[in-house]
Amino acid sequence: MTPHVTPHPLAAVKDADRKHVFHSWSAQALIDPLAVAGAEGSYFWDYDGKRYLDFSSQLVNTNIGHQHPKVVAAIQEQAARLCTLAPGFAVDVRSEAARLIAERTPGDLDKIFFTNGGAEAVENAVRMARLHTGRAKVLSTYRSYHGATAAAINLTGDPRRWPSDTAAAGVVHFWGPYLYRSAFHATTEAEECERALAHLADTIAFEGPQSIAAIILESVPGTAGIMVPPAGYLAGVRALCDRYGIVFILDEVMAGFGRTGTWFAAEHWDVTPDLITFAKGVNSGYVPLGGVAISAAVAETFATRPYPGGLTYSGHPLACAAAVATINTMEEEGVVRHAAHLGENVLGPGLAELAERHPCVGEVRGLGAFWALELVRDPQTREPLVPYNASGADNAPMAEFAAACKASGLWPFVNMNRTHVVPPCTITEGEAKEGLALLDEALTVADRHTTAA
Numbered sequence: 001m002t003p004h005v006t007p008h009p010l011a012a013v014k015d016a017d018r019k020h021v022f023h024s025w026s027a028q029a030l031i032d033p034l035a036v037a038g039a040e041g042s043y044f045w046d047y048d049g050k051r052y053l054d055f056s057s058q059l060v061n062t063n064i065g066h067q068h069p070k071v072v073a074a075i076q077e078q079a080a081r082l083c084t085l086a087p088g089f090a091v092d093v094r095s096e097a098a099r100l101i102a103e104r105t106p107g108d109l110d111k112i113f114f115t116n117g118g119a120e121a122v123e124n125a126v127r128m129a130r131l132h133t134g135r136a137k138v139l140s141t142y143r144s145y146h147g148a149t150a151a152a153i154n155l156t157g158d159p160r161r162w163p164s165d166t167a168a169a170g171v172v173h174f175w176g177p178y179l180y181r182s183a184f185h186a187t188t189e190a191e192e193c194e195r196a197l198a199h200l201a202d203t204i205a206f207e208g209p210q211s212i213a214a215i216i217l218e219s220v221p222g223t224a225g226i227m228v229p230p231a232g233y234l235a236g237v238r239a240l241c242d243r244y245g246i247v248f249i250l251d252e253v254m255a256g257f258g259r260t261g262t263w264f265a266a267e268h269w270d271v272t273p274d275l276i277t278f279a280k281g282v283n284s285g286y287v288p289l290g291g292v293a294i295s296a297a298v299a300e301t302f303a304t305r306p307y308p309g310g311l312t313y314s315g316h317p318l319a320c321a322a323a324v325a326t327i328n329t330m331e332e333e334g335v336v337r338h339a340a341h342l343g344e345n346v347l348g349p350g351l352a353e354l355a356e357r358h359p360c361v362g363e364v365r366g367l368g369a370f371w372a373l374e375l376v377r378d379p380q381t382r383e384p385l386v387p388y389n390a391s392g393a394d395n396a397p398m399a400e401f402a403a404a405c406k407a408s409g410l411w412p413f414v415n416m417n418r419t420h421v422v423p424p425c426t427i428t429e430g431e432a433k434e435g436l437a438l439l440d441e442a443l444t445v446a447d448r449h450t451t452a453a
Helices: 009-020 069-081 093-106 118-133 152-153 159-163 187-208 235-246 263-267 295-302 317-332 335-357 392-408 429-447
Strands: 037-040 043-046 052-053 111-115 135-142 171-174 212-218 246-253 275-278 291-293 361-369 369-376 412-415 418-421
Touching: 052 171, 052 429, 069 171, 069 317, 093 111, 093 291, 093 317, 111 118, 118 135, 118 152, 118 246, 118 275, 118 291, 118 295, 135 187, 152 159, 152 171, 171 187, 187 212, 187 235, 212 235, 212 412, 235 246, 235 263, 317 335, 335 361, 335 369, 335 429, 369 392, 392 418, 392 429, 418 429
Parallel strands: 135 171, 135 212, 212 246, 246 275
Antiparallel strands: 037 043, 043 052, 111 291, 275 291, 361 369, 369 418, 412 418
């Protein structure tokens, strides 16, 4: 009798993935996804037991870390009580999630429209703005990412837009502030702010303010490079919107819910938009959830006029239960304060020290648990370590750097010539310092590709 041999679970997982899973943003035959067996806190591990410190928070969404027991328990309790109900009903957990979110938004953004994620939140925010104003155009920056659905991908500025750009979606792009690579030949934050606002004012004038429904900005651009806006910029955009009756949308999908050391990044500059889009950190990604926080003026547009949009899973009870548990846990455990502390006392100073030692580090920038290192070939000329949107051999230096991180047990968030330091907002000081030490080692690989090598 032939004995039954149970295959290693890794083999089964990898085989099923290769046969049946179609991965996003990837050439399917050229990828080999890591098979993950489990996760807890700031770490996840593979089937061979190798553990990785998650300096990516997956897609910058596990703000309270992996498998937080309070959130897991809330999902289990809700599943036992009421798994799902259509969005047209009033459900206690949905109402409570909306209340908790509205309490933390700035100003009078007290109505919450729930979606399944950030892209759908952006889609609906744009729809609301167009219907509210009766206008069609929306302005967004080149260095941005707003999602992969129809309107959201056209609003996106980075190269992921190109294959889907219809050039007819009513979107106009402009340059946002980015002093390190200033489009305005600025040498100070004040100059960058003033010139970026003048450029936006000119764009509005030449596009026709009467044709512009909204300006959408990431409060702190995430995937595009964590460029913290200069003081006065967001307030200046708010003033331009007020002058011309344009709806101001802040995309807080990545920066929101504690990531920058405040509940919403807009708080750093005391700015209130007309709409806020959110997702990711609202429930740490445990169950898909996003939404739009809506001002009283925009909400009033739909008081007696039906809003023409909806989703089968809008405000899904399991997702809302996860949001309630996440927000309450963040309050109880001081997670937002902890993120601010990490930025001011651990990550910020630690990354600055790495920049002093490594010629490949051109700039360090960020807030809270939201940081980026811009990697360069030459810190004087600021030539990027790899070209814009590099692939194949051109991207080899960054690929080698990322491989070095992973080999040491650090999982990075790498995009173009940058590595982002975006661990869970709950990461301990010890874990953060462990990650910085591993990053220090990996940066020596990138140093080999600099002019100082």
